Amino acid sequence: MRKLFVLPYVLLIILVLGACSSGGFKADHKYEIEPFEFTNQNNEKVSLDDLKGQVWLSQFVFTNCTTVCGPMMFHMAELQDQLIKNGVEDYKLVSFSVDPKNDTPEVLQEYLNGFATDPEDTEKDWDESKWEMLTGYTQEEIADISLKSFKMPVFPYPDSSPEAGQVLHGVLFSLVNQEGQVVKSYNGNEDVPFDQIVKDMKALIKSGS
Template sequence: MKIILKVLVPLFLVFLTAACSNEQKIPNATDYEVESFTFKNQDNADISLEDLKGKVWVADFVFTNCTTVCLPMTANMKKLQERLVEEGVEDVQLISFSVDPEIDKPEVLREYGEKFNADFSNWHFLTGYSQDKIESFSLDSFKVIVQKPEGNDQVTHSVSFSLVDQEGRVVQSYSGLADIPMDDIIKHIKMLQS
């Protein structure tokens, strides 16, 4: 009987642990590690990966001179910011990485954010790196392409919102342009925070 208990109890605990963790699992989760960074925000203050550790955050890639997708993406990020407040979800950071850092200096990003009534207390528009850096950073950390063609003022970039956990790992991506799954994003944030 003791031998049976020694075998069954651990198996039961493993089953229980697996069942609990599956309930909290984000469907089709990814697991991309965001590389360490320290960039400048719209107030010319340093924001680093270390500053974001312990917090859930949502990231996107935009630029202020964009003539197509960035305006609706930023409007959608503002809607997400409002939904988080409505749902009482706290301690979530929103991060918009500029894909055109030569143009998007901190003051330009602040003006851009103000057009959308961004609450800068938890939404940072980041710059302060080279074009090469954002292109490699986006690919290495988020598995998305950023590319500024020679002689063109427009930048090719992802239209996704990426959900990053408290350890700095990208766990899911969603459309940031059309048919935004706001309910899923909120639900997944709550799952990470529980």
């Protein structure tokens, strides 16, 4: 009789633990982001502390980019559309300029506006309040935070090279948790795993860690 009494509770515990593990978020790594305070497209200060408590997805781009940045911005805009359609609300998108000398807040605002609408998809959703386009630092500072915090190099091409005026940078989207740690990375330039990113962001928001 005692075994029959205990058995339902054992099964209940197994079911609860199974539900918790199957619905949780699993980080690939935890890179600590160094504290920062930069300026966004609205000339407002945005710090790491301001972003803590929210899940955010970051990228490194610049407005004069002639290669990967356009596709990356388009993919980030597409991702936001999917986040909105999936009812995801507590998140931020953060774009760090790797050309701060030229990318003033006004330039970044104009650049962002170019991705606000899609003439081929009038049903695409958009929420600029979720997007921070950051500048207001030196080239050395952004190269330092990109490498140390996001594990991606940033190298301006020499003035003497055919690519003068361009900046070599990583093309990953980095998922950041509520504590300011990079926990996953995805290709943001091509073959972007939109469904997986949405799934991961929803799970991370739900887990609260």
